[in-house]
Amino acid sequence: MGRPRGFDEATVVRSAAELFSTRSYDGISMDDLVTHLGVHRNSLYKTFGSKRGLYLVALRWSLRHHIAPLVDRVAAAGDLAGALRVALGEPATEAGLNLLLMAAVERAPVDPEVADELAPVLAAFDQAARTAAGRHPDRDEQDDDGVALALTATILGLRLRARAGTPGTTIDQAGAALAHRLTRHT
Amino acid sequence: MAEISIDGDNLVVEIEGLDKLWALKSRLVIPLANVRGATADPGAVAGFKGLRAPGTHIPGVITAGTFHLDGEKVFWDVHDPVKAVVIALADERYARLVVEVADPRATVALIEQATTVR
Numbered sequence: 001m002g003r004p005r006g007f008d009e010a011t012v013v014r015s016a017a018e019l020f021s022t023r024s025y026d027g028i029s030m031d032d033l034v035t036h037l038g039v040h041r042n043s044l045y046k047t048f049g050s051k052r053g054l055y056l057v058a059l060r061w062s063l064r065h066h067i068a069p070l071v072d073r074v075a076a077a078g079d080l081a082g083a084l085r086v087a088l089g090e091p092a093t094e095a096g097l098n099l100l101l102m103a104a105v106e107r108a109p110v111d112p113e114v115a116d117e118l119a120p121v122l123a124a125f126d127q128a129a130r131t132a133a134g135r136h137p138d139r140d141e142q143d144d145d146g147v148a149l150a151l152t153a154t155i156l157g158l159r160l161r162a163r164a165g166t167p168g169t170t171i172d173q174a175g176a177a178l179a180h181r182l183t184r185h186t
Numbered sequence: 187m188a189e190i191s192i193d194g195d196n197l198v199v200e201i202e203g204l205d206k207l208w209a210l211k212s213r214l215v216i217p218l219a220n221v222r223g224a225t226a227d228p229g230a231v232a233g234f235k236g237l238r239a240p241g242t243h244i245p246g247v248i249t250a251g252t253f254h255l256d257g258e259k260v261f262w263d264v265h266d267p268v269k270a271v272v273i274a275l276a277d278e279r280y281a282r283l284v285v286e287v288a289d290p291r292a293t294v295a296l297i298e299q300a301t302t303v304r
Binding site for chain 2: 029030031034041042045046048049050051052053111112113
């Protein structure tokens, strides 16, 4: 239909990404979306086709606007300690990492399109961690790959602990302690 | 109530029993390429449905037939709102189908699986 949509699609997608980062996909009804986004049900169907359609658009938005910049900052952090600080210290990255976690646990196993969205992002995350860790003459490449994977897993794991209620200071301390160990032993 | 199945490249919606009479339709065949998605949506029935023509609407009992809303046609066949599934279409006579099915979650999974391209 040629009529204007009557709502700002970008704002709606951002709000949806926030909502999907706080509650399970199955736990969010169309009624919840209508209420939370302030958009008529018919407009949501007209624009996104389904709840899953909206979810995919919101996930892609978050991966592009939350996770991609974070990956860039991790890569530019200089060392492992810096990478952990960047990934754990910025409140703006919380929503993006939360949605990434939820998507990996809840949707990727049952929705191939979600799995396809996450795979390159996680690979980019590993690559960024590898860049941050730097090349070390005493380590072989396999070692570097292992450290990169472990760092990404640590970042996501600490975010998971934060979601489960572990205080922010403890998370920061854990990140700092690990970075200290890693740096000392390399 | 409707029975939803996939037949080759088509989504087939069979309207069951007396609902054929109320909805004035017994079967819809939609190419999967024109199916945008499906959502289990118990709240769909509570909203404004637009103008009915033709069909049957007894609030709280049955919503069946073709309804016109915002320049779009929506096909309804729902007694029990809890089991309503909204199927969004493109390039079809109907913009959406809102039908009652036995297992909304399984129906949504069936349609999503059939329409997801890898």
